[in-house]
Amino acid sequence: MTAPPEADAPILEARQLCRQFSGFYAVKDVNLKVKRHSVHALIGPNGAGKTTCFNLLTTFLRPSSGQVLFNGRDISRSDPASVSALGLVRSFQIAAVFSHMTVLENVRIALQRKTGGTFTFWRSVKVLSALDERAMDLLDSVGLTRWKNVKACDLPYGRKRVLELVTTIAMEPEMILLDEPMAGLGHEDIWPVVELIRKVAQGRTVLMVEHNMKVISHLCETVTVLQAGQVLAEGSYDEVSRDPRVIEAYVGGAAHA
Structure with missing residues (x-):
């Protein structure tokens, strides 16, 4: 050890x-x-x-x-x-966003790591919704709140880069x-x-x-x-x-x- x-x-x-x-x-x-x-x-x-x-x-x-x-x-x-x-996490290792998911969904997926160590995409909406408060806190901290229901592929370039950083931070390395x-x-x-x-x-x-x-x-x-x-x-x-x-x-x- x-x-x-x-x-x-x-x-x-x-x-x-x-x-x-x-x-x-x-x-x-x-x-x-x-x-x-x-x-x-x-x-x-x-x-x-x-x-x-x-x-x-x-x-x-x-x-x-x-x-x-x-x-x-x-x-x-x-x-x-x-x-x-x-x-030890490099930004783009985890930060590559899911283009056809919303901003909120991207952050919520990254937060799953702290709930059990795996990305279980088939979890119920109720279980995933429990992560919304923390996800919204992160989005609010960088001014992405109003973009929460926008698909990542539709974000302006600068906002997409901000989302990538937020999803990395959500992993809590x-x-x-x-x-x-x-x-x-x-x-x-x-x-x-x-x-x-x-x-x-x-x-x-x-x-x-x-x-x-x-x-x-x-x-x-x-x-x-x-x-x-x-x-x-x-x-x-x-x-x-x-x-x-x-x-x-x-x-x-x-x-x-």
Whole structure:
């Protein structure tokens, strides 16, 4: 039996993480520690290796060398379904919505995980209706209440992205990894989602890849900057945004955008 992790131990850790493609290092010797109950950002200019690193951390790719540990357990050779069962969920793993079901029905299905561990689509309406209050609370928190009876396929793009995030949160994982959660969102969608992520992080951990630096400055305690597949800098947003190496990497100060 695996011993429970120490309270101050990182919930997610990468140790000397590497990934090669035909001899080219997309990720090289990355060391990363994500503090429990925090919001941590992984950023970098285009081509920095963020997507590859994210895929390694979420086990969609296996490392050429190095380790990924979740709650002290080596998951480097695991798979997304197995790590999801452990409580580590990447947004699109569970968030792919059912297009021809309503917004409320999508959230209600995600909430079923807490009622018995399986998605039992044949449950009675009465049983599923017991989840309505929690589902409506989630929808209200991101301004989706008026869309509750709209089919997911009929939602505007930004609202569909918000629904995807809500269904991920409804699964109540211990840690959520978000890949550019603000991409494609209008201004009216961004800040409700920022507040939702902030609330979520009070009881769990969030690691996000995000390009919106204003969002990162509002949300993230720690920012790790990648360049050419390696860690360039790490610290608070204020620290990394003032780092000359980071400013240079973002071509003359785009890190302040």
